[in-house]
Amino acid sequence: MNIKNKTDFDQPLTGWRLKIHEIIFEAETFWGKWFDILLLVLILFSVLTVMLESVAEFEEDYKNLFTIAEWTVTLLFSIEYAMRLLSIKKPWSYVFSFYGVIDILSIIPTYLAIFISGTQSLMVIRVFRLVRIFRILKLARFLGEADVLVDAIKSSMPKVTVFLVTVISMSLIAGTLMYLIEGEDSGFTSIPKSWYWAIVTMTTVGYGDITPQTAFGQVLASLIMLSGYGILAVPTGIVSAELAFRKNKSVSVRSCLSCCVEGHDHHAKFCFDCGEELG
Numbered sequence: 415m416n417i418k419n420k421t422d423f424d425q426p427l428t429g430w431r432l433k434i435h436e437i438i439f440e441a442e443t444f445w446g447k448w449f450d451i452l453l454l455v456l457i458l459f460s461v462l463t464v465m466l467e468s469v470a471e472f473e474e475d476y477k478n479l480f481t482i483a484e485w486t487v488t489l490l491f492s493i494e495y496a497m498r499l500l501s502i503k504k505p506w507s508y509v510f511s512f513y514g515v516i517d518i519l520s521i522i523p524t525y526l527a528i529f530i531s532g533t534q535s536l537m538v539i540r541v542f543r544l545v546r547i548f549r550i551l552k553l554a555r556f557l558g559e560a561d562v563l564v565d566a567i568k569s570s571m572p573k574v575t576v577f578l579v580t581v582i583s584m585s586l587i588a589g590t591l592m593y594l595i596e597g598e599d600s601g602f603t604s605i606p607k608s609w610y611w612a613i614v615t616m617t618t619v620g621y622g623d624i625t626p627q628t629a630f631g632q633v634l635a636s637l638i639m640l641s642g643y644g645i646l647a648v649p650t651g652i653v654s655a656e657l658a659f660r661k662n663k664s665v666s667v668r669s670c671l672s673c674c675v676e677g678h679d680h681h682a683k684f685c686f687d688c689g690e691e692l693g
Contacts, residue, residue, distance in 0.1 A: 435501035438494070453494070457543050460487045488524040491540075495521060502670075504688065516542045570652045577648055581616070588612040588638050592631060600627045616642045 440446040460483075466472045467480045495517050499505040508514040520540040589609035596602040601624040602611065611624045615638045626635050670685040670692060683692055 431501050434497055438498055438501055453543070456487055456490060457540050460484070461541050463487075484524055488521060491517070491521050503690070507688070513543075570649075573652045574649050577652070581645060584641075585609060585612040585616050588616070588634065592626065592634060595634065596626050596628060596631045600625070600631065602626075612638060615639055616645060618642045618646065 436443050437445045437449050463480055463483045466476075467484075473480070498508060498514075498517070502508055509518070516539070520543060523539070586609055589612035590605055592611065593602045593605050593608035596608075602608045607624070614621055615635060618639065620639075626632050670688060670690055684690065685692060
């Protein structure tokens with residue numbers, strides 16, 4: 415007797431699971447597009463509710479209404495999340511994906527508020543779900559541009575890290591010198607506080623809460639300010655150089671039936687992540 419070890423999730427998507435997948439994951443279908451539009455409306459409504467609830471006058475007058483709205487949207491999102499897991503062959507792939515993490519984080523605050531008061535305000539994280547607007551408007555090229563930017567930043571990290579270490583060292587030296595030159599009378603009461611001033615000055619932020627009073631201090635401050643303009647241009651140049659070496663490609667919003675990964679080439683027949691045949 416043959417024993418089948420495969421679960422329902424290992425089987426090809428058919429019937430209601432395939433239909434749900436098309437509605438939830440495929441933005442290029444009629445119902446898929448309307449589903450995403452409805453989802454965006456709920457997200458905006460939820461974020462607006464959280465913002466209004468933080469206003470004391472509204473919170474006092476409409477507290478019960480806000481609570482009902484929060485729980486209604488959260489329950490709808492919970493059902494949607496469960497449907498997403500049911501409509502793909504490898505649910506764990508979605509759970510640990512970018513969208514999956516954002517989706518679960520947008521649900522947890524409401525349930526967490528039962529035990530910890532005030533955590534429902536963290537529901538504003540739902541605004542990250544608005545990135546799905548790129549799928550709805552068929553702006554898949556922006557997804558490709560995002561991938562190129564992420565790759566460029568990753569490749570630039572070693573150089574940027576060396577640059578940051580250099581800047582930190584320079585600011586520490588500058589702060590220490592300013593501490594010795596100005597002293598406590600000018601507000602430079604310690605090396606850490608002087609280091610803070612050097613960082614603020616070097617990044618051209620300049621809060622103005624601490625300012626040098628002596629001639630030597632002002633000369634040093636001027637040199638730090640001028641060097642700040644050149645320093646800020648370095649990481650931008652590094653990332654720009656990496657971007658120049660990366661060629662963007664045309665991608666679609668087709669979702670893999672198995673792992674739900676998007677961003678495939680228009681002519682791709684198999685998922686670049688799990689190798690599953692694309693529908």
